[in-house]
Amino acid sequence: MLDGFVPWPPEFAERYRRAGYWAGASLRRLVDESAARHPGRTAAVDATRRTTYAELTAEADRVASGLLGLGIGPRDRVVVHLPNRINFLSTVVALFSIGAIPVLALPGHRRDEILHLARASDAVAYVGPDRFQGFDYRALAREVRRDAPGLRHVVVDGDAAEFTPLSELARSDVRELAPVDSSEVALLLLSGGTTGVPKLIPRTHDDYAYNIAACARVVEFDDSGVYLAANPVPHNAALGCPGALGAVILGGKAVLAANPSPDHVFPLIEREGVTLTTLVPALALLWAEAARATSVDMSGVTIQVGSSKFGPAAAARVSESLGCRLMNVYGIGEGLITHTRPEDPPEVVFGTEGRPVCPDDEIRIVDSEDRQVATGESGELLTRGPYTIRGYFAAPDHNRRSFTEDGFYRSGDLARMTEDGNVVIEGRLKDIIHHLGEKVSAEEVEGHVLTHPLVRDSAVVGVPDDELDERLCVFVVLDGDAAEAADQVTLRAVRDHIRGRGLASYKLPDELIVVPDLPYTPVGKIDKNALKASRSR
Structure with missing residues (x-):
């Protein structure tokens, strides 16, 4: 066994083999x-x-x-x-x-x-x-x-x-x-x-093969499928959920796009008969905007959207514009994947991250004392299962912080479970802004801002402020003609819009910054540290 690898305990390994996962x-x-x-x-x-x-x-x-x-x-x-x-x-x-x-x-x-x-x-x-x-x-x-x-x-x-x-x-x-x-x-x-x-996340042949197979079953991908890797294929989602590696393991076809721009991938989709692809929310919104001016037939395409929160308004916009089948996904390189299903109604697809792909995926939603919260209440998502690691590679200090004594991985994500067993991701535990003496979820505010008809993408960050605890700053990327839209997307207009949606007054932004694009980390997540730094200078 590789030094630095934390294996599953023997009783769990045997259980997963008996169940046929491995x-x-x-x-x-x-x-x-x-x-x-x-x-x-x-x-x-x-x-x-x-x-x-x-x-x-x-x-x-x-x-x-x-x-x-x-x-x-x-x-x-x-x-x-x-x-x-x-x-x-x-x-x-x-x-x-x-x-x-x-x-x-x-x-x-x-x-x-x-x-x-x-x-x-x-x-x-x-x-x-x-x-x-x-x-x-x-x-x-x-x-x-x-x-x-x-x-x-x-x-x-x-x-x-x-x-x-x-x-x-x-x-x-x-x-x-x-x-x-x-x-x-x-x-x-x-x-x-x-x-x-x-x-470094160590994935074994057994657990990663199951990761691929479980995702393929959920999205109904088999040897007739054509997977488009629009995002970098070394990323877990584009590699094995089921991804490009899954496509060749299952007998389908992997299409490796040189870049994810609509000008490049739209012709690929039609020429190669693409049936499945995976996008981050910002890219899904960009494709949706491009589809208004470019004819592309995506009626036979399923798009998995994940990596960061994809709110109901954005999901509905993408589904309508592209004419595709949309599936909302929560996935971590460390293991757990939850996924909406083809038969799910729009309110589930647009409003939740779906259900675990494996019957033996164990999920706990806990409070700050690691006590299980009631169904519908928010807390940190903890998980273990046949494709969720038991430790990072050669990282004992990280592992003591990131895993419970009984092997549950601490995701750091704020989540709740619905009565029908769907997971709703509400943000990162650390993505909570202390504003006017209250705690505000950045992703909740982002979701409301995205319902504005002229906003394509948004990010909310907290910046230290002597009077407000933290100043609530919202960055927006405009939809369509930015020059014409800029006059209509002001701080007052956005505050009025989301106040009209019933948002509490302490969650209203203090500052609005219009940007051409949001910065992203190499793995496709909004770089909120860069955004904070831009307002802290």
Whole structure:
């Protein structure tokens, strides 16, 4: 077992195996099974090429053999820093094949993040592109390698300069590969917090395969499905919920978009017959706005929306504009996924994050003393289950704070449970603003602001204030013609609008700032620290 990995207690592991959640198959074996069923079928498409299942697995075999030739083997960690390309899939499948562990970095990460990941994981290798969107990743690799002595190898997709070309590994003679234990760690995801450096989330072959299968059942995705990775595929949602990796494990097709702009993805959706994609709320709203001017048929597309709160007004707007089937999702890289269902009525889809995808997902909603609250009351969401980790990788101090003694993960999310078993996420525990002596949920106010017909996106933050405790600042992105709308979206107009919706007076904003776009962290969450800093100067 990998040092630094916190396993499930034996009695839980046995229970999950008996229930059939853990099937005992490695992720590579599952890809191979799809390839055996559909060798000539298209497995993946990117901006430059298409590949069949037979071609994808053969390429992964050669890359795996090349990695072994470099001395990379079971349990070695490899930082994978590739954008949405087929080479991302063939590389991670190659790593699964030899029992090495990809550490999945996002394309937007730079020196500080990659150096942290290399050191925290004790990585022996880094795989990145030569250039992407104008940035030279080889220069980054030189800096990281200098400051992370354990990083022995740099592999580059493209012009490798002094490093090892990925294309060279892909020409390696195929070696016989030893079986991989499905209970071993398969990959390290990154935590999605907006503060501090990301923690490493160890996911095993068993639990991640179940994660994919459970999500696929809920969204009715099978070998006829076509998944569009619009967001970066190293992100958990675009990778395995069911995501691009799920698409090739299930025998469907993965479409890897170079970027998520409507101009790029709308033609892809129609040309490739996309049936499923995953978006963050801001991107869903951007697509909805673009669809007013661009004809696109999304009647056969299901869109999962998650990563941050997607309020009822925004959800209804997106569903109507795009003409798609919308499903609201709450998901964490650490495990738990709740999901609305295809048969759910609009009030459930638009107003809740749905129900857990697994019967053995355990959820507690607790107060500040860890006491269970009554149904309908708000508290912190705690969870454990067959695909929820029992600890971050090599992080004992974080684990003491983030997990209860009986193995429940503390999400840090404020939630309540409805009478019919649906979860409603109400914000982050730390996203509470102290205003005029009262506590205000930022996400509650954001939801009301988003009902304004001229507002496309909003974020609310608290800024220290001697008289108000915290000043309640609302940032808004305008819908449509910003120049014409700006005169109508004033602080007074927004206050009047949300007051008219019955919001308490102590929840009304003190300041309104119109911005062209909101800042986002690399994992797609609104960067509220940056917003606070902009008002604290």
